[in-house]
Amino acid sequence: MTSILELTLLPFDLSQIQALHEACWPEVPFDHLLDLLSNIVRRCEQQRAWALTALQGDRPVGFGQLSSWTRGAEISDLVVSVCCRSQGIGTALISGLLDIAQQQGFQEVEIGVAENNTRALALYQRLGFEIKQRIELDLGDGPELVLYLKLALTGQEAT
Numbered sequence: 277m278t279s280i281l282e283l284t285l286l287p288f289d290l291s292q293i294q295a296l297h298e299a300c301w302p303e304v305p306f307d308h309l310l311d312l313l314s315n316i317v318r319r320c321e322q323q324r325a326w327a328l329t330a331l332q333g334d335r336p337v338g339f340g341q342l343s344s345w346t347r348g349a350e351i352s353d354l355v356v357s358v359c360c361r362s363q364g365i366g367t368a369l370i371s372g373l374l375d376i377a378q379q380q381g382f383q384e385v386e387i388g389v390a391e392n393n394t395r396a397l398a399l400y401q402r403l404g405f406e407i408k409q410r411i412e413l414d415l416g417d418g419p420e421l422v423l424y425l426k427l428a429l430t431g432q433e434a435t
């Protein structure tokens with residue numbers, strides 16, 4: 277468990293789903309979110325993923341996961357409640373996930389971001405991630421450009 281002032285990062289568990297739905301994914305149908313998060317819990321139990329919830333007091337305000345794939349480790353599903361953005365919570369979640377990646381022995385971590393998500397891209401680059409690939413993907417809303425960034429962990433720490 278990591279605490280930064282009143283912000284706490286805890287391993288995700290399904291008891292947080294209702295509050296996380298309201299705070300972070302109000303536009304996503306609950307059943308869809310339940311499927312996504314249940315799958316993440318299964319992967320966490322298999323030590324193939326590690327998911328963190330960010331709480332302010334006892335209120336969930338953010339979520340992110342680190343996944344282990346054959347090609348390496350990836351941070352995904354990063355989200356902070358609209359009301360709580362630009363307070364360092366996204367940075368804290370990434371930092372917590374990078375700590376886990378380091379503990380698990382990963383040497384680098386990948387993160388994907390739509391090219392037009394300029395704020396998230398700026399955040400990742402501020403934390404030292406570097407663009408490695410630019411791919412056109414259709415994630416459901418038609419073709420879009422997705423950037424894949426990587427951060428080498430050896431001797432690196434998120435700030």
Ligand SMILES: CC(C)(COP(=O)(O)OP(=O)(O)OC[C@H]1O[C@@H](n2cnc3c(N)ncnc32)[C@H](O)[C@@H]1OP(=O)(O)O)[C@@H](O)C(=O)NCCC(=O)NCCS
Nearest residue numbers: 354355356361362363364365366367388389395396398399
């Ligand atoms: C991306 C996201 C997780 C960042 O969380 P956050 O708590 O706002 O991030 P932080 O406060 O740690 O960092 C903010 C910095 O990141 C960028 N940023 C990201 N989102 C921002 C937002 N909504 N408003 C302002 N700046 C934002 C800015 O460069 C900002 O720089 P600053 O430190 O000079 O203010 C959050 O904006 C979010 O949930 N966005 C919607 C979901 C999403 O796009 N997820 C990423 C998918 S790849």
